[in-house]
Amino acid sequence: MRNSGTVIILVMVGLVLASGCTSLSQKKTSDSTTTGTPGSQALSHGGNAASALVKPWYVKALIFNKTPKVPVRLTGIQLTFYNNGSFAGYDSCNPYIGRWKADEKRIIISQLQIPANYCREPPGIMEQESEYFALLTNSSFYLVNGEDMVMSDETGNDGLVFKQVFFY
Numbered sequence: 001m002r003n004s005g006t007v008i009i010l011v012m013v014g015l016v017l018a019s020g021c022t023s024l025s026q027k028k029t030s031d032s033t034t035t036g037t038p039g040s041q042a043l044s045h046g047g048n049a050a051s052a053l054v055k056p057w058y059v060k061a062l063i064f065n066k067t068p069k070v071p072v073r074l075t076g077i078q079l080t081f082y083n084n085g086s087f088a089g090y091d092s093c094n095p096y097i098g099r100w101k102a103d104e105k106r107i108i109i110s111q112l113q114i115p116a117n118y119c120r121e122p123p124g125i126m127e128q129e130s131e132y133f134a135l136l137t138n139s140s141f142y143l144v145n146g147e148d149m150v151m152s153d154e155t156g157n158d159g160l161v162f163k164q165v166f167f168y
Contacts, residue, residue, distance in 0.1 A: 050102035052144035056080040057162035060148075062131055065157050072124045077132055079162065091129050093119035107142045107151060135160050 059077035061068035071077055075092035081100055082088075087109075088097045098112040112133065119125050135158055139151035152159030 048104060048142075048144045050104070050107075051083075053081040053100070053102060053107075053142065053149070054083050056165035057149055058165055059132065059160055060163050061161040062128070062135055063152070063157075063159045063161065064131075068161065072122055072128050074122050075125060075128065077128075078165070079136075080165075091132055093117065093125050093129055096133075102142065105141055105143075107139055109137050109139055112137055132160070 057079045059071055059079070061070055063069070072092070077089070077091045079087060079089040085099055085101060086097065087100050088095070090096070091114075094115050094117050096112060096114045099110045101108045101110075114133065119129075135153075136151070138153045139159065140154045141156075142149060142151045147164040149162040149164070150159055151162070
């Protein structure tokens with residue numbers, strides 16, 4: 001029973017990823033005008049083209065009250081934005097999908113769908129999942145700086161720091 005549920009989830013994620021892979025941007029960008037760590041710049045409301053989001057990302061840090069927190073050891077949270085306004089990812093326990101819209105600074109995350117699977121290991125994974133989805137859905141601003149991306153809430157206190165993935 002557990003294996004059939006896993007197979008269904010993997011097929012669902014595969015279909016979502018396959019439908020968007022042809023539209024992914026292969027262009028690698030860099031910006032040498034900004035220095036420092038992504039977390040220190042993370043919560044500024046910069047500006048860039050929404051197309052800079054269209055690529056795969058992984059989470060480097062979750063930010064709470066301007067304080068970064070690294071993901072639980074041995075986990076990886078992934079997120080890929082597609083040109084068609086959809087996104088898909090995997091949070092180390094569950095795949096997820098949703099919709100996005102953005103202009104030069106602002107982003108709207110909507111229609112987030114997550115299967116209700118509970119993961120026991122590693123310890124803290126389910127708390128991390130809840131925190132991640134709360135930060136993702138509350139994101140209002142984004143900034144892409146080369147291979148780094150930051151999403152933050154309206155206050156600029158909470159957010160997510162991502163690093164671009166260069167493999168599929």
